[in-house]
Amino acid sequence: MSTTHRLALIPGDGIGQEVIPPATAVLDAVGRRHGITFTYDTLDWSCERYAHEGAMMPADGLDRIAGHDAILLGAVGWPGVPDHVSLWGLLIPIRRRFAQYVNLRPIAVFDGVRSPLADASGVDFVVVRENSEGEYSEVGGRVGTDLALQEAVFTRTGVSRIADYAFALAEQRRKHVVSATKSNGIIHSMPFWDEIVAERAARHPDVAWRSEHIDALAAKLVLDPRSIDVIVASNLFGDILSDLAAAVAGSIGIAPSGNLNPEREFPSMFEPVHGSAPDIAGKDLANPLGAIWSAAMLLEHLGHAEAAEEVTAAMRAQLAEGSRTKDLGGDVGTTEFTAQFLARL
Structure with missing residues (x-):
């Protein structure tokens, strides 16, 4: 057929x-x-x-x-x-x-491709990036020449559905999710993100998960990328992490x-x-x-x-x-x- x-x-x-x-x-x-x-x-x-x-x-x-x-x-x-x-x-x-609303970016190190890491063999993970809201909103503006205001927009619907997608994907893989956050420094949106991810995680008891601050997670991608299975992240964090991950894999061209x-x-x-x-x-x-x-x-x-x-x-x-x-x-x-x-x- x-x-x-x-x-x-x-x-x-x-x-x-x-x-x-x-x-x-x-x-x-x-x-x-x-x-x-x-x-x-x-x-x-x-x-x-x-x-x-x-x-x-x-x-x-x-x-x-x-x-x-x-x-x-x-x-x-x-x-x-x-x-x-x-x-x-x-x-x-x-x-x-x-x-x-899902930006899906698989990362893998292929045989025959040199990674900038000394040993990147076996690296195979996925970045699940929220693709429709978050930091890339149109809310804000400029006041004269001395002030620019940019508002991040996070909704319960938006965070819930991207978390659900990430946990469902992890169930088909190695059953582990890392949620990228910065709740120690971004006082409103990131604690909100953390709370909703935790709520959705409870619906997937077979998937282990943790939250990790974006700066520490960026270091982890370089120091121990084999420990990563599925990353779920907001629009900006997912954008940055996925390009870093592509470089770890050897070339953004792939x-x-x-x-x-x-x-x-x-x-x-x-x-x-x-x-x-x-x-x-x-x-x-x-x-x-x-x-x-x-x-x-x-x-x-x-x-x-x-x-x-x-x-x-x-x-x-x-x-x-x-x-x-x-x-x-x-x-x-x-x-x-x-x-x-x-x-x-």
Whole structure:
């Protein structure tokens, strides 16, 4: 029985345009073997569009992609366009309109990839980042030139659902959750976070858990990353920890992410986290694995776990055998790496 999925593609800027074609080629290749067909609607939403038209996407952009099964994003950002423009003009509206309140970032150290740590073998954990509220709120403003006020927004609904997701995920893994907090210094929102996480933890008696201050947890990610299974964190804390974790794993070029609407009422969005990398754009140097791994996450989210595992198994095998892009210490370009990967797959 065949299945067809309609995907919205947003290549974006810089190397985003170079890593999306490998990801779709992988989807098509593994799809053929499993009776899955993908159709693609490619959108020019980007900083280049902003420079020409004054907006990252058209006014009805979210309506245009609301009916797609998923969204695959390359990267956005370019010199001359402030980062807050690209973020608030595209990514955050998508995440919030489509209730993508889980940002899921798996971290693993693969054989053949050198970590900056002396011994990072066996590192395998997941950062579950709250993706719709917290520190990245729009509440606040500036008063003249001497005062800026930024309010963090935490709701019982928001904290409860991200904690529930993290504990349910841990039940499928090694049954341990670390909750990132800073309740000794942030007097209102973090004790509120701690209380609700504790309430939700009581519903998962098989999962061990603890709270840990963000500064100590950042050190733990470097000193003892193998002790981590699932981290649940607020928007800002999860953002910082996941990029640190990707560096521990050897390269942010590998790191994938999923912006998930777990109830599947709206499309979820999948993207590598490496950014648009203007310094290497157009030079055949981009590592496509972040986008390919994100495509594997997309497959799993759409119910194709076996196909997703075939993609990640090919990733592990190719890296173990020494085929690596420059960011991983190798000398293989984007095009050659992709061709090798497709042949293996």
